[in-house]
Amino acid sequence: MRPPRTLLVWCPDWPVVAAEIVEGVPSHTPVAVLQANRVVACSEAARAGGVRRGLRKREAQSRCPRLTVVQHDEGRDARAFEQVVAAVEEIVAGVEVVRPGACAAGARGPVRYFGGEERAAEQIVEHVAQSCAVECQVGIADGVFAAGLAARVGRLVPAGGTREFLAGIDVAALDRPPLTDLLRRLGLGTLGAFAALPAADVLTRFGFDAALAHRLAAGHDTRPLVVRRPPPDLDVTAAYDEPLERVDVAAFAARALAERLHERLAGHGLACTRLGIEAVTAHGEELHRVWRHDGLLTAAAIADRVRWQLDGWLSGTSRDRAGHDGTGRCRPSGGERQGEWARPTAGIARLRLVPDGVLRHAGLQPGLWGETGEERERAHRALSRVQGLLGPTAVLTAVLGGGRSPADQVRLVPWGDERTTARPGEPPWPGQFPPPAPAAVLPEPMPATVLDVGGEPVVVSARLVVSGAPARFVGDTGPPVEISGWAGPWPVDERWWSSAEARRRARFQVSLADGRAMLLSLAAGRWSVEAIYD
């Protein structure tokens, strides 16, 4: 049985190209991608400078001093390659991703369609270059293995000529270093020499894997392609000839749409945890928002969310405060200010539901002690409703982490998002205040003045000597107040290694004669109230 004619698209130095696509490292400069301190790929310029695969980082840098070093990331390679696969899929059916940087397809279809192997190869190279600005080479041969080697030299091996093509290639192409080493020591330098050995003897002497390599070397690569199945299209869209002007009409339409989406998801055995709702008006205004949900979105929950979103939009009350965090964004068609949801000027002409986070539906796991019960469901509904009114970032939940000031220890995340802290609580943060914590932490520190007995502003020297005992506190409003007790200074010198974020200040706890207590801080000679022990 002859292996099927296979067409393979190969992008040279893919890890380098992926680093350019994802992280913007220019690939025309010397770049090396390293894994475990060894070079796994390098750019053309780096190769000209003497960098080779397998070099240590230090040696590569000594050969090519201007070398940019990037850490290898398989996920990054695979993600960046997705667009190349999509481009190839546009003109060739049934694509298998061999590895990030190489994909294969049956050659028969495209060759017949484009009328010749050269024409097909040209078309593919051209299309990939145009749609994702990536250089690639195409090779055609019998079997994936031979096609891969053909692509490296950009050759179209004629049908039946694969064995001769492989015969002249070095055994290193098998990509099995121990076997290659062994074959070299036996004096078998090329695939042709290896293929000339009797297959049965190779199996008994070198084992199963070597027998497989032997079949490849002989051009018997009969493994059929594992064709990638494109992900199912789960979006549902509805266009309305009569634009929907009223919220209740839109909600009714959304209900039907939600049922359709739910049915489609159920058909694939999936459930949706994150849902994008997109509404377009007759005048082209667009509103898109992603709704998150801890549990699974049911048809009713989807319909509710559509209603809330449209309710806020059509009645012109909702606004998105932060607007830049990716949870909600709006694109008013006019030159209106970003972050403000303008009331649409026409009815809704198109609704689209895009399931964003889908997972296998294996039934919902209820909480052991009932904490994910009905109460939780009710609270979630109410808070999502407020999110619909004010925007997703208006409802927050606090997550505690590490930090030295009471404001640093808290991170506010939008309701429904993952509760992760920006700074871990461990290792400990020396300089943190012991309990009790202040009950009111000002979002913006309030400027103030602290005077000593003589009426001079109190300052702290670099050696933390206080110029005089604080005696009077002057806030930005109200008369001066006597200070009845104080403690400090407690110095904090944070992030001194980064000039933009560096903060150096001395903190004081102060209790006033009228019963107030505050956390004051002195930075660059300016006093401010950080928090109030209210």
Place this chain on the structure above:
Amino acid sequence: MAGLESLRSAALAGLVRRASDYADTATGPAGGSGVHRVLPVLPELSRVLPSRGLRRGSTIAILPGQSWPAGGSSLVLALLAEASRSGSWCAVVGVPAFGAVAAAQVGIALDRLALVPYPGPEWPTVVAALFDGVDVVVSAVPTGVSGSIAKRLGARVRQRGCVFVPYGRWEGADVTLQVVRGAWEGLGQGRGRLRRRQVSISARGRGAASRVKEVKIWMPAASGRFGGVVGDPVQIGGRPALTLVPGLAEIDSVDEAV
């Protein structure tokens, strides 16, 4: 029979009950409505509240105080602490300066606490939406809330069976709590640190509770939590106060004997 009894008491309280409460009564008297009708509060605060806790459907206002000492923020935390710890969902609206670290130290479960720092002009709608699903809703009162809106919100609270805590002057509150006196301890001149504060909280209610009650409470106590017996001494400045050691006199006499 016990189910009937509790049903009758609920009717007497003049409150609409949710379907889930009926389910509770139906499943057994142990899960009886009495437990769920009133959310727990700190034992010290329960002395001044008419129903010994946060009765569902009631409005409990907290006055931030016209002059210092304020203590309003701490009073909000004190009111939420026990309810949140026992599993209730809480929301705080219109308080951008909410101290989440202090809330956690008091015992409030932050994952069941939602913050809406800037409700904007839609304040009544936002608060009304929260009544539907959250057990305790604390909200700073914006200026210029009309009487009719206040009345409508009060009716909604009674209907939904949640607890509304307006943080500011509020007409029609069942109870109004206020910190009247407060004194911090633990801070000396240039040493020590804030350790605890003794406050007096006054409660003025309507009807049967119209008599002003006052209670003294540590808010916070030295542990960071609230409550505790008022009256145990505190050390100032972190250094132990000088006390007479009983054995010393004998040592002196021994010296003389030698």
